[in-house]
Amino acid sequence: VFFSASAKPMDELASKGLILPETRRDLVRNEVVLIAPREASGPDSFQGLADRAVKLIALGEPQSVPAGDYGRQVLRAVGVWEKLQSKLVLAKDVRQVLTYVEQGEADAGIVYATDARDSSRVRVTTAAPAGSHDPVLYPIAVIRGSPHAAAARAFVSYLEGPAARAVFVRHGFTPAQP
Numbered sequence: 001v002f003f004s005a006s007a008k009p010m011d012e013l014a015s016k017g018l019i020l021p022e023t024r025r026d027l028v029r030n031e032v033v034l035i036a037p038r039e040a041s042g043p044d045s046f047q048g049l050a051d052r053a054v055k056l057i058a059l060g061e062p063q064s065v066p067a068g069d070y071g072r073q074v075l076r077a078v079g080v081w082e083k084l085q086s087k088l089v090l091a092k093d094v095r096q097v098l099t100y101v102e103q104g105e106a107d108a109g110i111v112y113a114t115d116a117r118d119s120s121r122v123r124v125t126t127a128a129p130a131g132s133h134d135p136v137l138y139p140i141a142v143i144r145g146s147p148h149a150a151a152a153r154a155f156v157s158y159l160e161g162p163a164a165r166a167v168f169v170r171h172g173f174t175p176a177q178p
């Protein structure tokens with residue numbers, strides 16, 4: 001089974017015929033949020049990142065980190081992407097973005113809501129404006145040629161069921177389909 005935080009890697013596998021297309025579905029969704037250290041004042045909008053008081057902004061590397069790509073989309077949509085280039089500290093993943101903000105090494109960061117809620121050392125200052133980025137959907141599919149295709153299909157079905165859905169919701173995700 002392949003379960004991704006972005007449609008792009010799944011699309012790449014699909015274009016190469018490496019998944020069973022009939023098993024592909026969007027399982028859960030997430031939100032993109034702006035965070036700041038818990039005890040520090042921070043920007044309360046994505047446009048506020050352009051303020052002089054904001055020196056460094058942590059963002060996942062947009063070419064390889066899905067949250068970074070969504071963050072770049074938001075910053076472009078609100079018109080500050082070009083202005084922020086000298087302030088960006090690119091991280092290898094969302095965990096590193098969180099660490100930079102938790103330790104006060106960055107004034108703000110852009111992460112998923114589910115990751116922000118797992119840290120007691122950051123606070124969410126705002127969510128990305130509606131329509132400012134592609135939907136944050138987590139697709140899942142069975143890999144073509146899997147020696148355990150029946151078990152993989154059963155696992156995907158389980159993840160779509162009420163028990164798994166309750167776990168996802170408890171951790172801050174929302175179902176992709178109502």
